[in-house]
Amino acid sequence: MSKGRTKFSVVVPMFRTEKFLGELLQSFDAQRRGDYELEFIFVDDGSDDASADVAQAWLDRSGRAGQVIRQENGGVSRARNRGIAAATGTWITFPDSDDLLSDGYFAEAAAAVHAATSDVVLLSANVWRYEEASGKRADVHPLRLKFRDDVGAVDLAERPSFIQTQAASAFFRLDVIREHDIAFVEGLRVAEDAVFASTYLLSAPTTIVVPLRKSIYYYRRRADATSAADSYKTNPDFYFGRFVRGYLPLLELAKSHGDIPRWLENIILYDLSWYFPREMNKDRKATHLTDAERAKAIELLRAVLRQLKASTIVNYRLTAISPEVRALMLTLGDNPLPEVGTVRLAKNVAGSFEICYLFRDELPTELIESDGSTVTPVTAKTRKLDYFGQELLRERIIRLPELADIRISLDGRYRPLQYGGYYLGSSEATAARVRLSAAAPLKTTALWRQMAIRCAAEVVCYTKAPIPAPTAVSKGAALRRQRYRAFIRNLAKTPRFADKYRDAWLVMDRVASGHDNGEYLYEHLRTERPDINAWFVIQKGTPEWDRLSGLGFRLIPYRSVEHKVALQCAAVVASSQLDVEIVEPTPADFYRHKRRPWRFVYLQHGVLQHNLAHWFNGKDIDLLTTASVDEHASIVEDGGTYRLTADSVVMTGFPRHDAILKAAEGHPYDQRSVVLVAPTWRDSLFLPKASFAARRKLRDPFLETDYGRNWMGLLTHPALKQLADEENAEIVYLPHPNFRGNTPEVTYPDHVTVIDSTPDIHELMARARVTVTDYSSIFFDAALAGSRIVYFQFDQETFLNGSHSYLPGYWDYDVHGFGPISTQLDDAAKLTNEAYTAQGGQWPQLFADRIARTLPLADGKSADRITELIESKFRV
Known part of the structure; x- marks a missing residue:
């Protein structure tokens, strides 16, 4: 295109990125020399940190041409527009201040400009992901295929899949921008890059672009999830502005030039695909x-x-x-x-x-x-x-x-x-x-x-x-995997294992624990139905393995060779959990027909209150058991969101409820003294799993979270201390399993007993006079055992609107709840005290009536019903 030196204007918008800016500047310093020159225009968008000072110091130290522009906060688009106005180059680009560039970024771009014809209007850099937490860089961008080969110049009219959705990773001709008065849409905080790039291409004399395979743009995925892409809930443009001020005007502009081009349709569909x-x-x-x-x-x-x-x-x-x-x-x-x-x-x-x-x-x-x-x-x-x-x-x-x-x-x-x-x-x-x-x-x-x-x-x-x-999988590793699969399948055919696990029922709760519907169903099978070839699966080397072994359970170590062989022969897998390690304990290709031979029975962990269709619909559930009238109706109802139908969802009650009722018989209410505090967890407080079946870790120290402050505030509240001192109440805190071992810094008062291991939860509930929880389904079990319920929901607005692993469902605590609700700490403590001290006639009958209506199968025969159902439905 040009035989002279190419001048690139590099516009860097900055807003509170001081801690990241140094890495971008280092990547500027590392640029290879070439037949090009650079000018750097840093635009500080009203930052309250030292971003502008860092940029100016770098310009002074490096001697690079450029300037720092300071403006009141107006958004990234306004900052980029200020940069366009100040630019003097032939080409302009807009790297974000928290990203990085490869050392040949500008040299490769200059070489492409010199080799191209005058019709080229856009250069597209190769975007890689940079994981800040791990430091890893990966070529995983969805549009990476356009960089697979050095294809040279491409006309979007002929290759409409070579779309450009980012401004940060593109080079634009400054003369085209100024001739057509093209600018970023100020105030638009989503899709602004795609709108700018598309407006530019619609206005340019051609749609010829050059993919730059070796110019790598490293997009930072921040460890603290503070990128603009992660702030959609506070960004009104995410659902409205992207269309009203973005795509709809863009489509009108396209129609003013003729038909809407295929490449523009692809850009919009690319956005909508996410x-x-x-x-x-x-x-x-x-x-x-x-x-x-x-x-x-x-x-x-x-x-x-x-x-x-x-x-x-x-x-x-x-x-x-x-x-x-x-x-x-x-x-x-x-x-x-x-x-x-x-x-x-x-x-x-x-x-x-x-x-x-x-x-x-x-x-x-x-x-x-x-x-x-x-x-x-x-x-x-x-x-x-x-x-x-x-x-x-x-x-x-x-x-x-x-x-x-x-x-x-x-x-x-x-x-x-x-x-x-x-x-x-x-x-x-x-x-x-x-x-x-x-x-x-x-x-x-x-x-x-x-x-x-x-x-x-x-x-x-x-x-x-x-x-x-x-992925880097060697031929040797692939061959070893293939041989291991064959070994497992062949082992399953041997008389020893084929007879041992023929038509087996493999029952589970969590990977490393029991005390749930799985354990109590297995106990029923072991004692009442020895004719069924039932086994319990759990991780070996855990306290629960030792406990269950002592009870005489036939145990299989989770994910052992024995477990994988048993899965080849089993007729049924039944569990109270639905996590991937339960429903997909081995990859599908381990099975003879590349598909599991067993039927999965989801026993549920508790009574369903929320809408879990997004969770259930992605799982291959052959049979789901329920315990509540409203829960059952919400899943099978016509017009609902669940895929499960009435013939695969059956109201049977829960085996755990059988055990609870039996335990409660020995504890009359007037002899009970336990105040059980048992909240559920919060998904947002935890980091993702580091590996398969690994425990998740807290993002922040427990006591620095609203959750920790509120629940510790209740446990240490004078009203609960008064119950312990004056009424001889036992204040028992049962942390959710995900918190156990995750809160070593927490010190509890003397009047609080902490259950930091897997307890006999049913015996504990049978002794509970009052149960305080938030949204945990434990209140169903506690109410069944005769406990009074108090709800403490300090984060009600966010939790019930999707901040946890739940979405709002049929359950309304005001309409269906088993006890009073509080959103304030002092009020929760007061209600707990009243629930403990109130005499029989002083506690509203309304709550008892709701419990009886909601849980009609409280007869101790749930395990019987489930066993008969599995036998008849799956012919096993």
Whole structure:
């Protein structure tokens, strides 16, 4: 392009990044020499730290050309615009002040400029992730494929997948920016980079870009999660501004030049591919929005998607978009759903099949046939796809008896069935192809294991996930893994193990502990049903292993060779937990057919109060047991968010409740003296797991958290000390298992007994006169044992709106609760004192009535019911 020296203007916006800026400056110092020159423009956006002073000192020390501009806080876009106004280079770039650049960053860019034609308008650097916590740098960006080869200049009109969404990692021609008066949208705090880059490309004389494979831009992922990308809940632009001031004006600009280009559609879809899945993540879901705000978010999405071509939505593949989200995008854009790929068949529970289909608007007229005869479903429900409360697209779930062949007609049109998940492929499948595919019934039994897609004509798949980041797995390691898998499978075939674990029931609670529904179901099987080949799985070398071994349990060490072999032969795995180490104890490829041979029974840990559809729907649950009327209804109800249907969710009661009732018989209420303080945990207080099955650690010291201050405040409150002194009350603190061993700095008062190991919780509840908790399902068990309940919910507003691993569900503490509620420490202490000292007639009968209605199966026969249910349902 230019045979002279290229001048790059480097604009660095700064806001409270003093502690990171030094690393960026070091990367500037390390730049290789080349046929280019640099000017540095640091724009301090009203920082209250020394960022500007650090930048000025570096300019003075290094002798580099540049300046430091100071302005009142106005946001990154205003800072960048100030930099544009001051720039004198030919090209301009905008690295963030907390990121880093490779040492050849500018040399490679200059070489590309010199080698390119005059038509090139944008240079795109290769973005890698820099993990601040570990110092690791990884080539894992979703758009990394455009750097796979040195492709040279690329025209986006011909290669619309080579999109540019970041301004920080791009170089722009300053003459184009000034000729068309292009600026960052000031005040916009999300998608501002994509909007600027797209506005620039729409205005530029060409759309020719050059990917710079060797110019590496290291994007910092901060250890303290304080990046702008992590502050969505306090950023109104996240749900509204990105559309109102970003994409909608951008689309209008595009239409003023003609048709909306495919590359721009891809940029918007790239953004939305991250936007929609957040609604399925309890940490990211927009629970903090009002109903009106969620409706507004949907309308803005519709305004954008109506302008995108259906073919682009269907064929987009730069990042993974689930078929469900892709179908929702089509629906919000007022497009019909494809007839191919939106009806699926899944073999789920033994003896039955499941047909699911996506539909928009009204429920269609269904006709299901087998061998020419109409089939009546075992059960059916309509599931709400809970994205911002939208009701335009829903899912139908139908359970059928196991049949030889099936076909389905919706509103008089036979629809092609496929195995496994939904599949939205090329939009080029014609109506003729659909009719050909749907003409014959689907032979279900013979093709199940092949997971085949039955289509009469070939349909090209455009829904592939992005290529994963490369992993360094040697051929030797792969061969050793293959041999180990074969060893486990072959061991399972030997008479010794095949006979030992044939049709076994493997029962668990947590990996390293019992005292939950798993243990009490196993105890029932051991004593009452020795004909069932039952085993209990737990980590060896733990106190719980020794305890259960002493009780005569048949134990299998968790994840041992014995465990992996038993999983090859088992008929049932039943557990009170749903974590990945329970439902996926070994990878699927360890099993003979690459799929687990056993059925999973989720016994639950406690009565469900909150909406855990985001958690349950991602797990392969064959049978779920419940104990409460409202809990059960919330899962199986028509129009709810759970995929589970009435034939796989059964109200049986809990085996743990059997044990609680038995223990409570020996402790009349007027002889009880325990005040049990048993709050649940807070997900936000803990760091992620460091490894598989590892314990999570606290982010901050316990007493520096609101949680620690409030619960320690209650335990040390004078009102509880008074109960201990004057009423001989035993104040017992039962920390959640996740806190045990995580609070060594905490000192407890003499009147408080701390249970810092796995206790006989049922004996403890049977002795409890009052139980104080927050949101823990322990209150169901305590109430069943006869304890009075007090709720202390100091963080009610945030907790009940998705800050923990829960989302709001059917349960309303004011309507369904078993006791009074307090949000203030002093009030909680007062209510605890009143609950302990109140005579029988002084405690509201309302709470006793609610308990009786909510838990109707308190008869000591739950383990019997579950055993009989598993036998009949799975024919074991």
